[in-house]
Amino acid sequence: MDNQISPLEIDEKTREELSALFHGEEINGEKLPPIQIKFYSGPHGTALDAEGIKERLEEADIYIPEFDGWTEEKLEHILNVSSGKQKPSDEKPKNPLLGFEWVRDQNLYNTKKPVMIIDVPAEQMTAWIGEASHGSNKSFDQCRTFDEAKDLIDRRFAEVAEVGGKKREKYLLEQLVPKLKEMIKKQPELKQKKEIHILMTLGSAHSAIYYTLKELGGKSVLREFRYDFVGQSFQNELAERHLFGQEINEDLKERALMEMLISQYWQKALKVSYNMEKLLGFRKYIAEMFSMVDIREIFNVWNDDRENFYSIFERRLAEKGLKMPETEKELDDILFTTKYKALAILSEQNTQTNGSEKI
Secondary structure (H helix, E strand, O other): OOOOOOOOOOOHHHHHHHHHHHHOOEEOOEEOOOEEEEEEEOOOOEHHHHOOHHHHHHHOOEEEEOOOOEOHHHHHHHHHHHHOOOOOOOOOOOOOOOEHHHHHHHHHOOOOOOEOOOOOEHHHHHHHHHHHOOOOOOOHHHOOOHHHHHHHHHHHHHHHHHHHHHHHHHHHHHHHHHHHHHHHHHOHHHHHOOOEEEEEEEOHHHHHHHHHHHHHHHHHEEEEEOOOEEEOOHHHHHHHHHHOOOOOOHHHHHHHHHHHHHHHHHHHHOOOOOOHHHHHHHHHHHHHOOOHHHHHHHHHHHHHOHHHHHHHHHHHHHHOOOOOOOOHHHHHHHHOOOOOOOEEEOOHHHHOEEOOEEO
8 A cells, every 4th residue: 555655745844843843953043742642543524433533542641633624613622522612413424324423523512622724725625626627617418429538537536636635735734833833832741741642643545645754753642553454445546646747548447437436326325334445446347247338338327317316226246246235244255255356454553562562
């Protein structure tokens, strides 16, 4: 998963401040306690993806959630949940693809845990996306042909690479020191700690942030994965190829488009909540089972006969001997076979144990 990832190129001022932060050195004449950052890496979609956050929150002095595109309303909500001013809903989301934020809020409620947001706010994210898309806000609903949709998904994941990749990751790193200073002013008791422990929940795709901080902080930067495998995805591969300037063929674009169509089908078909890594792997498995001709035909159904898309797609799956698994075992029987590598098993280097931590 991380074989192409290297530390980010950040400006010298940010690099010096981050290095000083890990070693308890003065930053612009102000001395702060040294920090330890633990990354809890994994997807952030289904309720299962949020398991384990509660125990790690108990060990942390500050919590940094992944929070891209945040608004003042969303910020106020998570702060009020942590302080106990606002109780999360008792009703779990009915959509099996959702649930991560609901479980996170249940675990965070009334903990009084300081929540620090270093992610990109909605206004900035919108501006970046506008620049990357050159002002185009075209949606898939507006695509009238297969080739048009294929080109659009390619452009969208080029934008993901540009905005959601290095640009956003650099922003997070630049915000860490100033936001921590702000937090300590609000919570002066933090300055009395021998070491400030920070928990950061972040998607596995943002490994460059971990490697940058690991280079500067050494043993003060830990990483633990939610799962010991990562779901493979044509869409992620497309974004990565844009990120690293690698060749992109038509087959990859078409199968990434097929994954989008499968996700549309899941909105109605998915009845059981699985972890998102397995769902990504299963989606890639389905996408590989169809030919380019099949994918074009399925897109035309979605485009021309949206009302019957679900039933027609289900029939096309049945023709391939496929159906949505009804149990975790059925899904595992597909994903963990030696014939098909739908999941990437994390390397020993990524999952080796250091005491109770996976780093």
